[in-house]
Amino acid sequence: MKLMEAVPNVSEGRRPDVIAEIARRVRAVPGASLLHIDSNADANRTVFTVAGKPQAVRRAAFALLQAAAEYIDMRTQRGAHPRLGATDVCPFVPVAGMTLTEAAEEAERLAQEAAQKLGLPVYLYEANAHTPERKNLAFIRRGEYESLPQKLAELPPDLGPRAFSPDVAKTGATVIGARNFLIAFNVSLNTREVAAAKEIAAVLREKNGGLPAVKAIGWLMPGYDCAQVSFNLTDYQKTGLAAVREAAKQQAEKRGLAVTGSELIGLAPEEALLNAGRFYAPGLTDKTALLKTAERELGLNKIRPFDFRKRILEYLLFIKRL
Template structure:
């Protein structure tokens, strides 16, 4: 299955919020790295601090972060810094945040390597915090920043207090740059829940019901009674119902309503849809209603996709539908358009990153546009891309039958069975649509390799190696198409046997499309393998393709025979 692209967010805080020219020079370094999207620059005069947000693939983000830290170390002298916010360095904190296709643990490892590089190459000492912490107590940023900049002279060379990387006596360089805390944390979602009320008090009550911290336990009257203390003199708290959340209630003049304002600090423990439902429940218990939801800033795509699937499951409906449909369900279910239009291309991190790439993808063409592009004189898209698209259509047909079966009157007790098949079909379709463009990219790589210079012996060697690498890639891509298309047969067979009998012919056509995809992609494997110098590798690829072809022929024959039996066609 095609692996989703890894995307991370970086949110460095720089100890300069007043000199816009300095801030601009730092953000210029970030924007100079290809593949990085600068999302936000938020300077604060009172704090004398600027929060910057940018996203991209991990390698690009790390390079942009390193260049920004280097520029901040050059321009910001901590000996003259004053501001309202706690700080200890020119680049004070530098968190790496997983957005998609990557885990928090992987981000933690990236953060540690970045911290070491900053210390080694820039001579800026670094502490590692939160998920990247090398010492348990340093998961808490406040521990890393204890004493702030003014306390560094004593800490940097103390064995217990020293930075994780770059520990040394407090010299002029450290005095100038201070230290940086590099970490990894989960994506934070800032969200406001709109209430049909103007009461801040009621909004606060709901916030206290749900936030992890909860509310103080009181003696007697739960609102005005004396707060209960434990044996250490600390206020005893009654925890709220949502882990990983912070919340308060407030009134918004602009909208004329009260809101429950929440930060979800761990979306794996408390996803957005779960928080929404719980706030709705607690509001209803207090005689109020949540009229909609306001997302502040950006969110990962998976947040909306998970929400769409969640609300469809509550309806006993299949979630094996296109992403666009899942997004609509999420937007409508949580009232994301209550205050203003909700545009995913402006609120979803991945979509903002893709908007700048201006890629002309085959899968974004209309059906006629794809056919016309294939018919033109250019050799790409060719048989490989068309084979992948046929496989995708086969998966789509099987998925359609699963969805129709899931929603068939009288089959309500089987909705989940068919919904799972539909979701599996959508996964196959998505992989094959990716391979449509991947096959054309493989051809382009070969053409690029043939276009390399070949004047010197060294250039000839490099060109030959590049051609072989590109040819191997062009052989492996259609083989992946064959494997993915082969998975369509199981879906179609199941739909012929168990699905809505009125749609059995659609499942049969899906199997025919899958067979054509396997055989067509197999031709591409063989024609490209013929140009490989490594005959052992080439023969192995061809042998694997032949097995898939043999299996596809048998599978299609079996499925079409079953279709004929259902629709009573005698041969």
């Protein structure tokens, strides 16, 4: 059976009623299962994880795009996380029985629907990108929502309107495409100095000669009373959670700082956590013990409650019987 995952990131993390309504719309789509919701008020962002048969996941993603466009007004939206629109980005990920090319075909269909039925400017990225530079989300999102009037003219969307109309001013633009698994992983520092977090991010991101397959930014999280380095691991087999945590710790110590904990945003493949457990306990073989070791050594339970059973994609797919 073909299984696909969608991980839409919505530019709303402060209004529980809006988040609940978006979730309700997604759950109303037959054949798609909402596995996880991860919200952060400081980032003003919510990450939804939806899985199921490809066509059902595409329909659920459209329902989410429609709800976000209705309830989020980008003219007043502010938050720590970079964003371009009400639904900032919607990646499709092949999970089982399908290829990245097939996931890209579903992403193309969603992009067409979003442009034609919702009037959204749509940029295609990753496997759907029409030019090499557009594979990179950061390239498309540079300047964020505030740059959109100029961006629509200088970097036209692949689909949808190219004029900054009142409707587009409200919804912003969205980025859609297929990619492989990505792990979002934030590391907290014992300081509120965001400059230190940005320095560490700059050193460790791949494009500056840092860790392979790693993107990073630094920001302030007032709700946690600290600065964080926010990482995207685009290939956890090249650079895993433990390697990122240890590199961040080393860079923090060079600046007289310490890593106080970490958090996983959304879900992760089981193997990513098992690899972290093996890093910290090389002789351990029991799966549960390895997962608990990863949780403890990464500090995943020091910022907010963490239960690995609720954060492993394969486990949630199994209990949902997709």
